[in-house]
Amino acid sequence: MIEWYQSLSVFSQVLFWLGIVSTVFLVVQIVLMCFSAFGGDLDMDGDGDIDVDVDSGVSIFTVKSVTAFFAVGSWAGLLTDVLVSEELSWLAAVVAVVAGLIAMFAVAFLIRAMLKLQCNGALDHEKLVGKRATVYVSVPPMRSGRGKITLEAQGRFMEIDALTEEGEKIAVDEVVEIVATENECAVVRRARSGEAAAE
DSSP states (O other): OHHHHHTSOHHHHHHHHHHHHHHHHHHHHHHHHHHHHTTOOOOOOOOSSOOOBOTTOOBSSOHHHHHHHHHHHHHHHHHHHHHTOGGGHHHHHHHHHHHHHHHHHHHHHHHHHHHHHHTOSOOOGGGGTTOEEEEEEOBOSTTSSOEEEEEEETTEEEEEEEEEOSSSOBOTTOEEEEEEEETTEEEEEEOOTTOOOOO
């Protein structure tokens, strides 16, 4: 194993370690997501304030999708670099980027499909008031548009539209509190530190 690693080019060694780290990180996120889906209160979606709201409402650039990009892209690039030729590192880089992008969009699609599946069924929106949630697609300020939030309530993990009356946009991954519901849409505010979460 050591001899094989030492025989790799510097580019391949970088891909190797990037693949190891990102794969471990991706596995941890999948485990946490499973806990959340089965009644836990863990959510690691979002990687700051970068989100792309496409027609389906999916935020493409989440922690999970970006991690999948690096994990799949690194291994695909390493395999190409080893099997084809280390002199064609540019080809390995292209394969890595393409494979990573495919993985990123696939993960975003699967997360969206899972959330839609778990949101099926009757939902009592009034009982959501007082609950805390995590922003999945950033919420524009002063009711100028809709974002999306995710939370665990009424026995399932769900995604719903959200508005805010606050003067600043609420970014992805921020914790918010639902203060009201209107037409199957939650009105939220940033959760105040020190306030107890509603049961």
